[in-house]
Amino acid sequence: MNKAEILLIDDEPQIRKLLDILLVGNDYKVIHAATAKEGIMMAANHSPDLILLDLGLPDKSGHEVLKELRLWYTKAIIILSVQKSESDIITALDSGATDYLTKPFRTGELLARIRSSLRRNQTKSESSTFVSGDLQIDFVARIVTVNGIQVKLTLTEFNLLALFAKEEGKVLTHQYILKEIWGIGYQTETQYLRVFVAQLRKKIEMNPNQPFHITTESGVGYRFC
C-alpha cells in the first residue's frame, strides 16, 4: 500500500511546519503550497489524495479556491479555518468541502477526519494496478494493457503474469512457478512453463525476440521487471 499524498495549502509557515510533522509522523506524504495560486497548481500537477485548505489565504478567498478546485478535483478537501461563523461553514460544505475544522483543532481529531475522508475515497475505486513501463495490470478487473492497448490473456497466462508482477525483480525458479500456478505435482513440467512464457512474451513484449519484461535466467528460471 502506497502512502496517501496530502496537499497542504496554508500561508502560515508555523502551521505548515506543525502539520507537516504531524502528517509525516503518521505516514502520509505531504506537499506544501503557501498561496491559492500555488495550491491549485500543485493540486493539478500532483493530484493528491486529500487537500487540507486554509480559508485565510493572502491572494484569494478560500471559498473561491474551493469552488475552483471542485470544478475538476473529486477527492477529499478538508477546510481548516479560524473562522467559526456558521455561514462560512455552510458555504464551504455546500461548495463541496468534505469537512470543516476550526482552528485551533485537536490533532487526533484532525487525523481521524483525514482517515475517514480517505477511507471514503478509496471505496469508490479500489482498483489495485501495477505499472511497469508500457505494461499495466489491473488485478481486480483482470485487465492488462500494453501502451494503452488492451491485451487478451487466458486464465493461466494472466495468473502467470500476476505472479511475476507480484514478485517483481526477483528470479523465480521453474519449480516455484510451477508449484504456484499448476500446483504441487507439476514441478517437473518445465515445458508447460516454456510454452506459456513464450505465449506471454508474444502478447506483452514489444519485441518478443529480445524480451524486456520477462527475461530468462538460464538454468534457474525467469525474472520479471
Next chain:
Amino acid sequence: MNKAEILLIDDEPQIRKLLDILLVGNDYKVIHAATAKEGIMMAANHSPDLILLDLGLPDKSGHEVLKELRLWYTKAIIILSVQKSESDIITALDSGATDYLTKPFRTGELLARIRSSLRRNQTKSESSTFVSGDLQIDFVARIVTVNGIQVKLTLTEFNLLALFAKEEGKVLTHQYILKEIWGIGYQTETQYLRVFVAQLRKKIEMNPNQPFHITTESGVGYRFC
C-alpha cells in the same frame, strides 16, 4: 427526485421533536427510534438514506450501535453527542461514522453537513440510471431499453444485468455472481449462470453471437462494459 429519508435515533423526545421540525421543514422524510434496538431494526427495514445517531442511548452504547450498523449499512451515519472528548470523536470516526457533531449544534451547520453527506452518498452509489452505448438501465423503475426500445426482462435477468452494470469493467467470477444473485450455496451451479447470460445476450445484444456488452472470460467469469 424523491425526498431523502433520515432515521433519527435519540432517546430524548424534545430533541427528536426539534430535529423532526427542522428536517421536515427542509423537505426530508423523517423516521424515529428512541432506543438502539429499535434504531437498528428500523435501519434494516427502511434502509434510510442517512442516520442521525445520538451516542447517549439508554440500552446500548452508541459506539456499539455504530459498529453493528456498519456491518451492513453503507450510507451516511452522522453522530450527535454531548460528548466532545477527542477520544469519543476518534473512536466514532474510525468506526465508520461519516461525521460527528457535538450538542448543542447549530442547525444550519447540521443541515449543511447532512446535505454534504447525502451528496456523497449519491455520487458513490449508482445514479438511478445507467447508460452504455445503446443500452440504458433504470434501476429504480427496473426498465431496460436498447436503442430506445423497451426490453422485458425477468426478475433474475434484471438482477443479473444490474449486478453487471454496478461492477462495470471488472471481471466478475462465476462464484461471485452466483453468490450475489442466487445466494450462498449456489456457487457451483455455473450452468444456471450460462443459461441466464445467454438469455440476457439474446435480449440486449445487437448481435448475440458476438456479444459487446457481456463478454466471456473463459475459466473465470464474465465482464460487462
Next chain:
DNA sequence: GCTGATCTTTATAAAATCTTTATACATACG
C-alpha cells in the same frame, strides 16, 4: 385446478484453452 410465466435441469454442439509432441536454436565445454 388451470394457465402462463419463470426458473431449473438436461443434452449436445461449438469454442477456447491446456497439454503434448516435434523440431529448431543457442550456448557451454571438452
Next chain:
DNA sequence: CGTATGTATAAAGATTTTATAAAGATCAGC
C-alpha cells in the same frame, strides 16, 4: 568441431469450458 544441456516456438491432440435449445418443474394469480 561435435555433443550435451537448456531454451523457444509452432502446431496437433486432448480436455475443459461455454453456448444454446428444449424439456421438465415450480410458482403466482385467477
